[in-house]
């Protein structure tokens with residue numbers, strides 16, 4: 001059975017009106033994050049990932065126009081549309097409560113002059129959570145007796161991350177949002193942070209991880225959504241995505257990794273003030289045709305007939321792509337994969 005949805009984004013669109021131009025930062029985004037899963041949202045710098053996060057939190061500046069919907073759901077009937085909700089509701093019951101925020105830099109996020117315990121206790125008190133700081137710390141992998149009475153400068157990077165994560169769940173959130181939680185961190189700390197996010201998902205949280213570190217995403221994500229030039233162009237189960245992405249842009253991103261072909265995609269993404277009418281990836285795509293002058297919808301591509309003897313693509317491996325010429329599905333050998 002599929003787990004209940006915790007975040008359901010549908011048609012989410014963000015425009016910034018400037019005096020002489022309009023920035024199309026997020027266009028018609030559609031995806032969901034379910035209870036107990038981590039969805040990684042990836043894409044090149046400037047494609048709209050953080051604007052999407054800020055739209056979900058109601059933290060966009062006054063020149064932003066937001067349309068569409070983004071339902072944050074408890075999983076048992078309670079729900080709030082983050083786009084329609086008034087600021088008062090977002091401030092009182094969403095940010096830091098129903099949405100727990102994993103900060104970009106835990107070391108600077110923590111108050112330097114107070115112990116981890118006093119910060120956790122204050123958060124629990126403010127959020128009306130009867131849990132104890134010891135419980136929260138233990139769940140986050142800290143030793144309450146040894147770690148909680150330390151000041152932030154006495155904590156290692158990994159420990160500070162765990163305290164920040166304990167703070168992120170202090171309000172018992174429906175969704176955890178982490179926008180580039182590993183930028184500027186060294187590899188061991190990246191690994192520790194990813195392990196922490198995985199643990200939060202395994203604990204039953206829904207985790208939305210925004211990152212351009214594909215290697216980190218591969219370690220933690222159950223599904224991967226790819227953004228390009230303001231649109232979500234691919235949503236796929238992680239294993240199928242990393243084994244054989246269907247969208248040419250996603251394939252290009254993976255080929256650019258040092259651990260793969262280390263070949264960057266030629267060209268640059270378009271300016272968000274001057275998006276083309278059709279597929280925005282067209283000028284960089286070696287599969288483009290006249291059909292690509294029309295914007296492709298995000299959908300499961302019609303499958304080519306499976307070669308004789310080959311198993312059809314399993315439902316668990318199905319990828320949605322916005323592309324008129326998707327790459328062929330890879331036959332994942334389920335027996336080998338397990």
Ligand SMILES: Nc1ncnc2c1ncn2[C@@H]1O[C@H](COP(=O)(O)OP(=O)(O)OP(=O)(O)O)[C@@H](O)[C@H]1O
Nearest residue numbers: 016023025044045046047048049050051052061272
């Ligand atoms: N207040 C604003 N007014 C106008 N344009 C904005 C505003 N905020 C963001 N943008 C533009 O929106 C686009 C998307 O930015 P965003 O920060 O979401 O990118 P990103 O995908 O998070 O990139 P990165 O990986 O570098 O963090 C950029 O072109 C940015 O310049």
Ligand code: NI
Nearest residue numbers: 049050051180
């Ligand atoms: Ni960003």
